[in-house]
Amino acid sequence: MPSEIEADLSEKRLVRESGVAARVAQVIEGPLQGLGVRLVRVKVSNINGCTVQIMAERPDGSFTIADCEAVSRTISPLLDVDDPVGGAYNLEVSSPGIDRPLVRVSDFARWEGYEAKVELSPPLDGRKRFRGILGAPDLDRQIVPIDLPDVKEGLPSRIDLPLKDLAEAHLVLTDDLIRESLRRGGPSAGDEAEEAEDEDDAPAEEPAAPARSAFRPQGPKKASPAAKPKKPARTGPRKPVVSKASRLKDRDSLH
16 A cells, blocks of 8 residues: 555646646635645636636546535635736636546556646657556656557657656547546536647547536626625536636736
């Protein structure tokens, strides 16, 4: 069995945010732990003006609509008070989905044998992007091996990627991954295709994108610590939905 130190290292987030996303993560990570939920990722984009996307899950990988609602209720007033964004934004809370980001050593261990895209910073031997089948991570050596398909003759087919240099990593949506996620009780595949994070490296045809467990309040509203998003009627198990709460603030200070 792993020691307590190894367990702590396995659950520590390796991929960290920067800028506004880092400030948001600093505000919400502790309160999420108090709910028995762990933060997966914070992403800030220019979608619909400004969107703050929070991905979270329970340690077993589950994340229900009720969990999503509880997270939204907890973090909304905290973000209103600390105001890490500094302007108007839309808040989205969701599960990681099937093609999830890999941010902890335990994520790589849980999905050993499945295809992933990994980006390093700094590059390894002049290369920063890798796509292949994940091996078992090694905490002692602080690496995760990846088997690369169709490598040129004379080049290694397995490369050990240093965990300390991970910039971004996520699973590649495949039929095998969808089947395994459903077997484990994860989210079902959705009907709507999700934009690939790296279109240049995406295959010509991908399976349908995953649904993300969440709920959708009805319409924008004025941000206030007392505001609570409404829980709408369920839209069906195959429809991707996320929690959204518009923050209508002065945007002059938004960077």
